[in-house]
Amino acid sequence: MTPGRISRRVVVDRIAWVEATLDDIRSLPLDDDQTFFADRRNIWTAESCLRRGLEALLDIGRHILTRGFGLGVSEYKEIAQRLQEHSVLQDEEADLLRILAGYRNRLVHFYHEVSQEELYRICAHQLGDLEQILSAYRRWLREHPDMIDEAL
Numbered sequence: 001m002t003p004g005r006i007s008r009r010v011v012v013d014r015i016a017w018v019e020a021t022l023d024d025i026r027s028l029p030l031d032d033d034q035t036f037f038a039d040r041r042n043i044w045t046a047e048s049c050l051r052r053g054l055e056a057l058l059d060i061g062r063h064i065l066t067r068g069f070g071l072g073v074s075e076y077k078e079i080a081q082r083l084q085e086h087s088v089l090q091d092e093e094a095d096l097l098r099i100l101a102g103y104r105n106r107l108v109h110f111y112h113e114v115s116q117e118e119l120y121r122i123c124a125h126q127l128g129d130l131e132q133i134l135s136a137y138r139r140w141l142r143e144h145p146d147m148i149d150e151a152l
Contacts, residue, residue, distance in 0.1 A: 003070035005149035010063050011141065014056045018134055021053035022127055030124040033117075043116050046123045047107065054104040057130055060137055061097065064088055068147050076101035093136045096129055 028042050029035040036042050061079040065071040069086055073079050077098050084094035103122075106114060141148065 001066065001070040001072055004067050006064055006068045006141070006147050007149050007151075009151070010067075011060055011137070011148075014060045014063070015134060015137070017056040018053045018060075018130060021049040021056070022130060024049045025053075025123050025127060028123065030120070033120050033124075036120050036124075037116060043119060046119050047111075047114070050119070050123060051104060051107045053130055054100055054107070057133055058097075058101060058104065061088070064137070064140075067149075068144075076104060088140045089133075089136050093133060097133050100129060100133065 025046055028046060058076050058079055061083050062073060065073055065079065065082050065086070069082075071082055071086075073082055080089065080094045080097035080101060083089040083097065084091060089097060
């Protein structure tokens with residue numbers, strides 16, 4: 001692949017997608033697990049929004065690699081490694097994205113092993129992990145305006 005320019009439209013769209021899923025999760029009754037579990041729709045909403053948010057977060061990384069560096073990646077965990085190699089993510093951020101990629105894979109392929117309690121804990125206490133990666137992407141994009149295609 002030949003490197004090109006990263007589409008601002010694609011990145012802004014995916015960032016908005018992640019933010020919307022986080023907002024939807026935060027609108028759930030996360031202050032109390034009993035209230036959360038009282039309505040099973042909360043579980044399905046949390047799972048779907050978390051999975052979609054993770055996928056959008058990983059899609060941003062894949063887009064940066066594909067368009068900005070001409071690198072195709074086939075596995076989600078590889079996105080973190082390649083972003084680290086190209087200094088898009090710092091070591092700690094890449095480690096976190098690898099964990100998030102693994103969790104996305106678990107939600108998709110081993111969904112039957114993800115307990116309701118685990119899902120609640122993640123949604124109630126760990127959404128900041130997704131925001132940390134979004135922040136890292138934003139930082140890198142601000143530092144590399146020459147790699148951005150501003151066309152909408």
